[in-house]
Amino acid sequence: MKHTLSPQRYLILLAVMLTASVGDTLLSHGMTQVGPVTLAHLGMLLAAIRNPWVITGILCLLGFFASYLTALSWADLTFVLPSTAFGYVVVALLSKFWLHETITLYRWAGILLIVCGVGFVANGPSLTPHEPRHAVEEPAPEGESAVTGGTR
């Protein structure tokens, strides 16, 4: 089993990290323009989805889900998840340098821990090789049918 990822796959992981955090920050920025939404004024949500920042944020989050699913199709969940957590770091840095929010010492410590955590898995194998003798291989034919289903 080859454990190193191709440059294209690293790009997908980069997209997982960036699209979620950029999307969240865009939504946050857009929602501050729209104003507070309460249960009594749910109509404000309609105004929200017309805001260009909110629209771009939603598009980014759709891109996140697509790249997250793509990554899960060739890498383990325990490999991909720390990458998604790295998005929290990007959000913190974006909120400091773009939205000019303050980052406390606790947050810097959190950023450091997440970076270390991502570093641990990034050096390891991305996918657990499953031998055919394992019971988990049983669903394989179904996976193949899904592929052929898509080819039709």
Add this chain to the structure above:
Amino acid sequence: MILASQMLAGHIHAGPVETWATILTVAATAVAGDVLTAGAMRRIGDLDAIRAKAGLGGAIRAVTSSPMFLLGVLSMAVSFFSLLFTLSNVEVSLAAPASASLTFLGNAFAAKIFLKENVDRRRWLAAIFVCAGVFLLAK
């Protein structure tokens, strides 16, 4: 997502049992969503290869026709609405980091048990570091 929940939710204080029961519900449904989605993607196979063969439409069809994937998305939706409910009863400074951190640890356990992933010492350390990091980041 948390931002939207904060905006939709009021703040009423709950007892410790209710607090942790709702936080655990959020984490458990999020873990179920992640594991089901990951399991579905493993069954479907390499999306890059499917896209190369059948195009983007074929890849979307392969994903959305998987009952396991749809169940995963349903679990994620339940987790989102549980988070909304939790945020209306529990302070966001506890609910958001606690549920996110528990989700990371729960995912490591669930991936080992249900997806038979090789969660070695390196991955356990990553799960613990990320879990602690997310908690600190949300403080």
